[in-house]
Amino acid sequence: MVALDESIIARLKTHGKTFEVFVDPDAALAFKRGDQAKIENILAVEDVFSDAKNGDRPAEQDVLNAFGTTDAIKIAQKIILEGELQLTTEQRKQIQEDKKRQVIAVIARNAINPQTKSPHPPARIEAAMNEAGVHIDPLKSVDEMVNLTMKAIRPIIPIRFEEVKIAIKIPAEYAAKTYGSIAKFGNLIKQEWQNDGSWIGVISIPAGMQDELYSLLNGMTRGSAETKFIK
Numbered sequence: 001m002v003a004l005d006e007s008i009i010a011r012l013k014t015h016g017k018t019f020e021v022f023v024d025p026d027a028a029l030a031f032k033r034g035d036q037a038k039i040e041n042i043l044a045v046e047d048v049f050s051d052a053k054n055g056d057r058p059a060e061q062d063v064l065n066a067f068g069t070t071d072a073i074k075i076a077q078k079i080i081l082e083g084e085l086q087l088t089t090e091q092r093k094q095i096q097e098d099k100k101r102q103v104i105a106v107i108a109r110n111a112i113n114p115q116t117k118s119p120h121p122p123a124r125i126e127a128a129m130n131e132a133g134v135h136i137d138p139l140k141s142v143d144e145m146v147n148l149t150m151k152a153i154r155p156i157i158p159i160r161f162e163e164v165k166i167a168i169k170i171p172a173e174y175a176a177k178t179y180g181s182i183a184k185f186g187n188l189i190k191q192e193w194q195n196d197g198s199w200i201g202v203i204s205i206p207a208g209m210q211d212e213l214y215s216l217l218n219g220m221t222r223g224s225a226e227t228k229f230i231k
Contacts, residue, residue, distance in 0.1 A: 172197030
């Protein structure tokens with residue numbers, strides 16, 4: 001159980017009332033994200049408040065109307081999962097930084113410049129985000145933030161999510177050891193082993209992964225792999 005002076009407030013507004021509990025900031029956030037934990041270990045006080053800072057408690061009937069129980073543990077669980085966490089400044093900043101990196105990575109991996117058919121470098125995506133004034137909400141999922149970010153930066157840089165198809169031919173001396181890595185890289189649409197032992201295939205991958213694929217092929221075949229972009 002966290003000390004009261006180290007706790008933050010989790011708040012849920014429902015049925016026209018406000019309900020609050022004191023919680024461990026890190027443990028509550030982890031629990032909200034899906035980690036398993038005992039609520040007793042997350043709470044600073046096993047009690048429910050209408051105004052935690054002032055120590056005001058809600059009327060019992062209001063609690064029953066909102067939660068169907070007066071069990072503080074069950075109520076606290078619902079407040080943490082469905083309500084808002086009053087994150088510390090340091091915690092909020094760290095989450096925003098981590099989530100921003102994740103958003104940039106997802107976009108860089110999956111998006112393309114439709115005019116050039118080339119991936120956008122992460123630095124360009126970040127610059128566009130900064131120019132568009134994208135605000136990273138620490139409580140929104142990465143998927144939600146990716147969608148919001150894409151809408152915000154489209155007026156600034158040409159960008160869209162797209163899959164590309166690439167035909168690959170691997171010489172016989174490298175085919176056996178390279179094939180497995182290629183097959184795991186994306187969706188292998190078709191493949192064929194040639195009489196001379198070489199391998200050819202067509203793979204579908206997120207557009208932003210092209211450079212990563214070419215780097216893999218060059219490294220495993222010493223630059224001898226042949227590739228062709230299929231429109």
